[in-house]
Amino acid sequence: MAKVDIVRILGALDLDDVESVVDINCGAPELAIALHHRYGCRINLIGVAPGGKLDRVNEGKLSDYLRQLSEAGIDDTAVRLVTRWGNLKPTDVLLSINSFGARHNIKALAAIMDKVFHPQSRLVIEVRKGSGTYPFLAKYGGCNTLIAPTDKTNGIAVMSVEPKNQPVGEWSEIAQELAGKNGFFTDCGEHSFLYVPRGDTLVVTFDNLDIAMTKREERRPWGFSFIESEGWSMLGVMANGWTWFRDDAVVAEFDRLRDSGFFDQFKRVVFYGASMGGYAAAAYSAAAKGSTVFVISPQSTLDKEIVPWEMRYKKVWSRDFSGHYGDASISSQTAADVHLMYDPYV
Incomplete structure (x- = not known):
């Protein structure tokens, strides 16, 4: 898993306000904590199977994630586990660390991205070299690579959703x-x-x-x-x-x-x-x-x-x-x- 540089990511987000964050498969507790402390945002947790469908989060991983949030002083009311498609709402920041883009094919995440992205959304993603992540994300917006992926290590990128031209x-x-x-x-x-x-x-x-x-x-x-x-x-x-x-x-x-x-x-x-x-x-x-x-x-x-x-x-x-x-x-x-x-x- 690539090292997550919290300070660089917060700067690359270029957002004045963040109301909600969605963390896929509980992959980025440290970043979710930093975002909550910085913006006071809600933290939504979702489990996503490799094929892209909503799934249960591993209980051990979820328990450890919630423990870290509690130790960081984050109240339970700021955290929500989303298990139903209808409860998945547009979000300001989507986190995919040690998940899609690195371990799983990014294309499988398309339906969820289409569901949660709005014109000012950001995606923080871990990228494996040769995964096809960058060409796929190009249709959604522009990527700012913070750490370039190599043959031995994954990279980190922040994608900003580009507003769509309106009639x-x-x-x-x-x-x-x-x-x-x-x-x-x-x-x-x-x-x-x-x-x-x-x-x-x-x-x-x-x-x-x-x-x-x-x-x-x-x-x-x-x-x-x-x-x-x-x-x-x-x-x-x-x-x-x-x-x-x-x-x-x-x-x-x-x-x-x-x-x-x-x-x-x-x-x-x-x-x-x-x-x-x-x-x-x-x-x-x-x-x-x-x-x-x-x-x-x-x-x-x-x-x-x-x-x-x-x-x-x-x-x-x-x-x-x-x-x-x-x-x-x-x-x-x-x-x-x-x-x-x-x-x-x-």
């Missing part, structure tokens, strides 16, 4: 209704802009369409309800996929809004986002000089010439991070205030 027609109808007569909805193809006018404070948010349409019952941009309750105006920028909002059409639209004086009508303009959206909020804040920026765990750029060590977001490597909105650490310098929130332990 824009349904979102277009929702957005146009939200915009009303005084707002606007601009479809830029891969991205869109929704403006909802209210008060003299404007909040500009950045979100992924797949998450908004599949993970939120109200199907609204990130922060919509809170911004509405405060009586603030909103400009919601949506991406249909992992784009980091690097698109000539997005650049052109922010330039148009800037040059038309759109931002000047507000007493206060706030740019707000997390991770990919955090990058965009900081980068595009240059369109409204003197604005306030609130970002959670952002990146400054994914330009490989500047950050050759960044291996988590291979999907976006082909995007152009040049131009006046390219490097968020530079373009955000025109803001009056930048508030950056991050976890110093990951």
Whole structure:
């Protein structure tokens, strides 16, 4: 079994919140404990037979697992043994250590992966060289290899599920209704802009369409309800996929809004986002000089010439991070205030 580097895995997850973890065949008690202590998440345990069907967990292994959790101070109410298919719910982190990918064929896990993955899920997996794990996982998302598998030892990888492209027609109808007569909805193809006018404070948010349409019952941009309750105006920028909002059409639209004086009508303009959206909020804040920026765990750029060590977001490597909105650490310098929130332990 490969050595599990807890600190590296927590960093590679790149998640601000984890509500639930599913551990396959009780393979990663130390990691489950660390995740619970870090996020306060629920720990769900499932037994899976080599063929991929739910099965009983070995009683001795389960007893030892529960003992370790108890000794770590984790209450019984935070742990659940899932034995029925109907009780298996979407999860934030799926753990497959010393199991599928290493001991069993990863393809057999497809039905469970399809059941538990949502647009922001992560898979922590032990990988045996030559197992075919990487080609199989490519259809789900991008893998960040923390320890490369060799002929003698297994490796460890963290896979991030890639949001699926959503039909824009349904979102277009929702957005146009939200915009009303005084707002606007601009479809830029891969991205869109929704403006909802209210008060003299404007909040500009950045979100992924797949998450908004599949993970939120109200199907609204990130922060919509809170911004509405405060009586603030909103400009919601949506991406249909992992784009980091690097698109000539997005650049052109922010330039148009800037040059038309759109931002000047507000007493206060706030740019707000997390991770990919955090990058965009900081980068595009240059369109409204003197604005306030609130970002959670952002990146400054994914330009490989500047950050050759960044291996988590291979999907976006082909995007152009040049131009006046390219490097968020530079373009955000025109803001009056930048508030950056991050976890110093990951």
